Amino acid sequence: MITVPRPGRPRDEENERADGAGPAAPTRRRSRVRAFGLRTRLLAAFLLVAAVSAGTTSALTYREARNALLKTAQDMAVSTFRDQVERTGWRLPVEEEGIEEILRDLARTGKPRPWVVFAEYGSIRASSGENPVSSVITPELRRAATADRYGSFERVVKDGVPYLTIGMPTVFKTGPDSTLPTGLVLYAVMRMTDEQINVDALLVAARNGALPGLAVALVPALLAARSVLRPVRELRRAARSMGSGRLDTRIPVRGRDELADLADTFNESAGQLERSVGELRDAEARARRFASDVSHELRTPLAGMLAVTEVLDEDADRLDPDTAQAVRLVSAETGKLAVLVEDLMEISRFDARAAELNADEIDVAEAIRKTLQVRHWAGDDRIRTELPPDIRARLDPRRFDVVIANLVGNALRHGGAPVTVLLRTEASSSGTLVLVVEVADRGPGIPAAALPHIFDRFYKADAARTRSPGSGLGLAITLENVNLHDGTIRAGNLPGGGAVFTVEIPLRAEEAVR
Amino acid sequence: MRHARWRGVARRHTWWRGLATAVVATAGVPLVGGCGIQDSDVIEAGGPATVEAFLNRDADMLLFFRSPDGGLSPVIREVRPSAGFGEEYIEPGAVERAPSGPAGPAPTEKVVLALLSGPGEADRAAGLTTALPAVREKEAVKVEVSSDGGVTARLPLAVRALDATAVRQLTCTIAYNQVKDGRGVVTLRGLDGAERSGSCGLAPGTSG
Numbered sequence: 001m002i003t004v005p006r007p008g009r010p011r012d013e014e015n016e017r018a019d020g021a022g023p024a025a026p027t028r029r030r031s032r033v034r035a036f037g038l039r040t041r042l043l044a045a046f047l048l049v050a051a052v053s054a055g056t057t058s059a060l061t062y063r064e065a066r067n068a069l070l071k072t073a074q075d076m077a078v079s080t081f082r083d084q085v086e087r088t089g090w091r092l093p094v095e096e097e098g099i100e101e102i103l104r105d106l107a108r109t110g111k112p113r114p115w116v117v118f119a120e121y122g123s124i125r126a127s128s129g130e131n132p133v134s135s136v137i138t139p140e141l142r143r144a145a146t147a148d149r150y151g152s153f154e155r156v157v158k159d160g161v162p163y164l165t166i167g168m169p170t171v172f173k174t175g176p177d178s179t180l181p182t183g184l185v186l187y188a189v190m191r192m193t194d195e196q197i198n199v200d201a202l203l204v205a206a207r208n209g210a211l212p213g214l215a216v217a218l219v220p221a222l223l224a225a226r227s228v229l230r231p232v233r234e235l236r237r238a239a240r241s242m243g244s245g246r247l248d249t250r251i252p253v254r255g256r257d258e259l260a261d262l263a264d265t266f267n268e269s270a271g272q273l274e275r276s277v278g279e280l281r282d283a284e285a286r287a288r289r290f291a292s293d294v295s296h297e298l299r300t301p302l303a304g305m306l307a308v309t310e311v312l313d314e315d316a317d318r319l320d321p322d323t324a325q326a327v328r329l330v331s332a333e334t335g336k337l338a339v340l341v342e343d344l345m346e347i348s349r350f351d352a353r354a355a356e357l358n359a360d361e362i363d364v365a366e367a368i369r370k371t372l373q374v375r376h377w378a379g380d381d382r383i384r385t386e387l388p389p390d391i392r393a394r395l396d397p398r399r400f401d402v403v404i405a406n407l408v409g410n411a412l413r414h415g416g417a418p419v420t421v422l423l424r425t426e427a428s429s430s431g432t433l434v435l436v437v438e439v440a441d442r443g444p445g446i447p448a449a450a451l452p453h454i455f456d457r458f459y460k461a462d463a464a465r466t467r468s469p470g471s472g473l474g475l476a477i478t479l480e481n482v483n484l485h486d487g488t489i490r491a492g493n494l495p496g497g498g499a500v501f502t503v504e505i506p507l508r509a510e511e512a513v514r
Numbered sequence: 515m516r517h518a519r520w521r522g523v524a525r526r527h528t529w530w531r532g533l534a535t536a537v538v539a540t541a542g543v544p545l546v547g548g549c550g551i552q553d554s555d556v557i558e559a560g561g562p563a564t565v566e567a568f569l570n571r572d573a574d575m576l577l578f579f580r581s582p583d584g585g586l587s588p589v590i591r592e593v594r595p596s597a598g599f600g601e602e603y604i605e606p607g608a609v610e611r612a613p614s615g616p617a618g619p620a621p622t623e624k625v626v627l628a629l630l631s632g633p634g635e636a637d638r639a640a641g642l643t644t645a646l647p648a649v650r651e652k653e654a655v656k657v658e659v660s661s662d663g664g665v666t667a668r669l670p671l672a673v674r675a676l677d678a679t680a681v682r683q684l685t686c687t688i689a690y691n692q693v694k695d696g697r698g699v700v701t702l703r704g705l706d707g708a709e710r711s712g713s714c715g716l717a718p719g720t721s722g
Contacts, residue, residue: 066551070551074557074559075559078559078560082560082563085563085565086563086564086565088565088566089565089566089567089568090565090566090567091567091568091590092567092587092588092589092590093587093589093636093637093639093640093642094640095636095639095640096639096640121581121587121640122581122582122587122640122641122642123582123640123641124640124641138556140555140556141556144556144558146583146585148558149561149562150558150559150560150561150562151558151559151560151561151562151563152556152557152558152559153556153557153559154553154554154555154556154557155551155552155553155554156553157551157552157553162550162551166559168562168563169562169563170562170563170564170565171562171563171564171565172564172565172566172567172569173564173567173569174569174571174576174690174694174695174696175571175694175695176694177695178694178695178696178717179564179717180576180588180690180696180716180717181562181588181716182565182567182587182588183581183585183586183587183588184565186563192551195551196550196551199550199551200550203549203550
């Protein structure tokens with residue numbers, strides 16, 4: 001069995017499907033007993049084979065036994081009747097007087113059962129029974145006896161009762177080697193009730209033999225279905241486990257059949273997949289470490305360069321104008337480079353999952369005001385704020401500061417004044433309170449094509465603007481910081497024009513408004 | 515309804531069709547065999563039965579009359595009583611007159627006359643009739659046996675007008691009274707000069 005416990009998420013999905021899926025998603029049904037599942041099909045096939053073999057065997061056996069039974073009875077009856085007839089003597093022409101005596105004698109000695117004997121000669125019709133002419137004897141039998149002069153028999157079912165009818169034409173010797181038909185034909189009619197009872201018993205026996213065979217066939221069918229279905233179930237579980245990220249999932253290989261081969265192949269593939277994914281992860285980690293190392297290595301020389309450029313900046317006024325302009329350019333670009341390196345290091349920490357949340361309970365309005373003050377935007381009339389007091393939350397003050405500064409800075413740079421910063425709390429759809437910060441501007445807004453990529457690294461919304469004052473990592477860092485708070489951020493456009501960024505960070509219940 | 519559901523699940527259709535065929539085959543095998551005791555065709559079971567008819571070739575003659583179904587029925591009649599209503603015609607030379615040894619003692623001419631006089635009371639009671647016309651002249655019957663075994667009978671009636679049954683009645687009667695097994699060609703010659711010949715052919719293909 002698979003030792004890995006079932007992961008939570010796929011399980012929930014499966015439940016949802018099982019509950020919610022109606023006829024709309026019939027192929028995704030996952031109930032254990034399916035209308036056309038392997039088990040049903042195997043059972044049906046086994047039962048079918050059993051039914052066919054049992055049915056065929058019973059039917060053939062029954063038929064042969066019945067035919068043998070009937071043949072024995074018929075042959076005995078015909079030969080007995082012939083023997084009896086051959087022991088009789090007749091004067092020609094046959095006289096009606098006394099004929100019934102002879103017929104009654106014949107009838108008494110019938111084998112296997114007494115029969116009714118009919119005689120036909122010329123216009124004489126006589127029998128050992130009540131009616132001189134039988135209603136059971138068919139014209140075909142009569143023709144065979146009179147025209148073809150063969151002793152013959154025929155089974156006739158009349159009103160559900162089977163009869164054996166025998167027609168026996170008679171001849172007499174005219175010499176040692178020659179015979180002549182007398183014109184007298186004798187018929188025997190025998191009810192086959194005993195044979196019918198025996199045949200019916202055979203049928204019941206055949207049926208009773210076939211039905212337990214079907215029941216017995218169920219056992220191997222269930223076993224076979226189990227032996228096939230169990231590995232399939234294991235395989236399904238393992239595949240789902242792999243899908244949910246547990247690449248070390250393996251299936252125990254039992255036996256040497258095709259399913260064992262399949263399990264073997266699955267295990268091999270899983271191993272290869274695990275190795276490939278591992279290599280990919282290593283490569284990605286190496287790349288990230290490289291970016292992190294590069295930015296680290298750049299920081300120290302940059303710090304030196306910054307110090308030098310500050311000194312040069314201060315002395316620029318005393319230099320000749322061309323040199324002064326060059327010095328200021330170098331100084332500005334160095335500053336940007338320093339910001340870029342800082343941002344790169346920050347994002348490297350996120351990628352390495354080394355970023356830590358140093359949460360502290362703070363007054364959110366106060367924190368935002370402080371951010372604006374530090375950036376010298378407090379007195380700026382381009383910025384309007386709506387900051388209700390007494391909203392307290394557990395936030396990392398440094399990271400929250402970065403989020404607000406980035407959003408407001410972005411709005412001032414790319415959007416148009418006035419920039420509005422709104423703070424409020426509201427109940428989210430799941431019922432928990434969330435802290436909402438909205439930063440809106442009155443600029444041209446974000447192009448629709450850029451919206452899905454606005455948080456990508458180094459993504460430039462305006463392709464024409466090649467030189468941006470920012471590092472191109474600001475929004476990416478903002479996103480990472482918000483995510484670190486278990487929050488969400490989304491970008492959109494206001495109906496009246498202008499972009500709006502909405503940050504939502506859940507408030508813990510005990511940390512809500514006091 | 516069941517069918518409609520099968521159509522609805524198209525992917526399973528082939529599979530179900532195979533199953534249905536198999537089920538029909540399973541159910542069909544016993545049905546083809548049939549349950550219980552069924553009707554059968556007429557099955558031949560040997561030749562006819564040979565019964566004792568008390569035929570005494572030395573004292574009896576065989577006459578052939580028409581039975582109600584159109585066939586010929588042989589009738590055994592003792593010579594002596596029949597002579598009672600015919601006329602005394604037994605002469606010592608009768609045996610010598612039948613040169614083919616096995617022939618019965620009753621002269622064939624007398625037998626033919628008995629046949630021409632029609633069925634007796636017992637024969638009529640059994641529904642036997644004759645297809646021959648009544649004949650008045652009694653002496654006009656002459657039977658000759660040629661060297662090759664063929665028999666020629668001169669008859670006091672018009673042979674041309676006789677129907678097939680009448681001819682067979684005469685032929686068989688003459689043939690069986692000449693030879694025990696009734697083989698041989700009989701030629702009938704009538705007053706009208708017409709000749710018809712044939713053999714009896716009543717004996718079953720194989721004889722006891």
